[in-house]
Amino acid sequence: MGRALGIAIWIITLGSVGLFVSKHWWFPEAISQHGPAVDRQFTITIIVCGIAFAAAQIGLGWVVWKYRATADKQRATYSHGNNRLEVVWTLVTAVIFISLAVMGQSVWASLHLHSAPPGSYQVRVIAQQFSWNFHYPGKDNLFGRTDPKLIDDSSLNYVGLDDTDPSAKDDSVVPTLAIPVNRPVELTLMSKDVTHSFWVPQLRFKQDLVPGMAIHVHFTATKTGKYELACAELCGMNHYKMKSYMLVLPENEFNELVALPQEKFQARKDELLNKYQLPQY
């Protein structure tokens, strides 16, 4: 029984490690400036995890293989432990784990402990059950006044934009996101009803949109294309299809788009959505 169990544990270990080594199921390609650093940190972490996992499982498999009871009735080794060993493995794991913890903050800190770089393009994201609204400031680069009392989904004023405000005249509110490539983008994340989460796997970025809060985040996309945007925080019955797209556009195409007046913005966006293809998965 001991041998069988040892072998079973080893096979499971091999299979589990193999799943990661083969990279058959892996991250979609990263398209943000910080993305490769996230992937690198993951690779380092998963190698450490893999080694620790394999060592522990191989060790476990080994002791159950080797130290099974035998017919000779020989007694087990009488030992209550070894303080030196306890100190050694405590220190070694502490050093490894704390180092990982410290390394694991750098990407986070680079994005979240700094405000958006100057010149970032600003978009407001207003989530609702079960759709997304992206509010663009238009040519004047000023967001028009909004007021929750003006929100009226039935007349398509999803974010409560005050049409009497002059700076609202050129604002556009659309259901998909377009951002410029290689230029920092600052999103202001808000929710009209319950908590949602902004999730684009390729961006390596996720952030909740919390009602009552306006959360400022920023990142830089580095590859043009069309990407799926999903909700990652349970928000009700149609959570699984609260889907949108994120277009990452070349600078000229982007500038041309955001300078368009309201009535042309959406139509042009739809053309661009058709022009770009999703990545090959």
Add this chain to the structure above:
Amino acid sequence: MAEATHDAVHQHEPPKSFIRKYIFSLDHKVIGIQYILLALSAVVVGMLMSVLMRVNLSWPGTHIKIMETLFPTGAPGGVMSPEFYLSLVTMHGTIMVFFVLTTAPQGGFGNYFLPIQIGAEDMAFPFLNMMSFWVTFVGFLVLLLAIFAEGNATVGAWFTKLGEALGSPGAWAGGSGTVGPIGGWTGYAPLSALGKVAGPGQGAGVNLWIISIAIFCVGSLLGALNFITTLLNMRTRGMTLMRMPLTCWAWFTTAVLALLSFPVLLGGGILLLLDRIAGTSFFIPGNLYVSGALQPLHTGGSPLLWQHLFWFFGHPEVYIAILPGMGATSHILSTFARKPIFGYRAMVFAIFAIGMLGFFVWGHHMFISGMSPYSAIAFSVLTLSIGVPSAIKTFNWIGTLWGARIRFTTPMLFAIGFVSLFVAGGITGLVLGQTSLDFFFHDTYFVTAHFHLVMGVASIFGMFAATYFWFPKMFGRMMNESLGKFHFWITFIGVYAIFVPFHAMGMLGMPRRYANFGEYEFLKNSHSLVLFVTIAAIITVAVQIVFYFNFFWSMFKGKRATDNPWEATTLEWTTATPPPHDNFAGQIPAVYRGPYEFSVPGAPKDFMMQNEPEAAEVAATLGDTSGNGGNGQH
């Protein structure tokens, strides 16, 4: 002193009537078995729900007759709607976390064996103990009622009427076609706080869900007080803290965690209920626009407050679920290794370190919640440090098996399985605890893989080990070993087959709590994984029938057990099988040594019971008189 307390407080005669003996019993042993039976019932419901979820994910639109029969409103035509799926997610999580992983390990085995292992005749407060079980039981009934309040039109209509009578129709609306709330077991506000306006599954089911959890909190608090008092005050002569079995340390630490964390959830639950039915705004900010209308009633609340309150409880809860399993595993590994536990003191410190650190890491559930990114960094570093005591435990378990003479009984197989699964599940905490990696992995199947392996199946393996190990003491008969081993092999391989592929889904970015993955191109490579997991889950769940058969069949037909069938050392094995009403038939044992004196050189047998005075002298000649449980270095 200890014995005087026993005599003064616990001279209760065995009850005669059936009701006082088996139903409203004050006997911690009966109460322990009641808890175990409650968990065995609850886990069936939770498991069947997971199978239904898997079927829906792999074969959406499947017609399931039983669903149509039970929930004509919830599943018309027997086909699962997305909201029905989400209510299964919620109920599966709630049932498993509260009524399985918190009841059996602590209320069940802890109740039965903690008093006996420390040489006490009962718990300190037997009446409180009885109350804690029955309160918990009522909590379970209320949770079951939540299923029908949302899923059944007739029951739902009663609650709708009740809501009208109480003046909060939105909060009490029933029959919305789900089988409970659809907010997940974490019930994030404001989705959980708004009532019917937020969609189906937000009516009466949520109220009942909150009430059920609040009742559960009360039951657990009563139990925790009892465990702590009993352990501190009622140890027999010679049972110093450092001579206690590691099981007792685990139950004690668990009780401390429960005492400190459940009140917070209880308070949070009451506030949430008030938001729903009394018009308060603890968790609901102003100016919400829900389902086409501005919600004028609420203003000024904080959704993050709920998350803080929930996770301040929720993270210690993870340890409440697994610590008893760690205790049982240590106990059983040492027994069947025929070796003292390696590093007893280190194990005790590690249990305590895990327990205490467990209170400082709740924020790792909230990195991306909108909480301060500085707090996130603090929580992240603390989270990875909790891996250190966890690693210490793993090293010591392997150290215990080093140089052993392992007897591969069924409980031993499950205990070894626990170690393997604990490592497999725990190790990915290193990934998920890092803020930078949470950008990708938060709320993906990588998380689902992590916590199912470590707090789900590892804990369950601890309980399987405990069941096979203590069954003979509890029921006087052995469980069938061949069936037990068959159960182990399929389950061990089965749970890996289910949960390892979850990591791969997480790598693709697959979000949790999706009723269907077909909407997204980036998930299209997951079909084979999803199908594989479903098949593995169905096989693994089916094999649990063997366990249930073994359990109930052996209760009546199993081979009769001797008082100490495993040749173990602790006090539960010194008394009759099953133990008499007062545990030791009036002869309270005294303790002379630590709990795991196996293979002592020069001793006549390869195990020395904690209460053997002659053997104490043998140990004394070996210089083991430090009174610290035989933990000197040899």
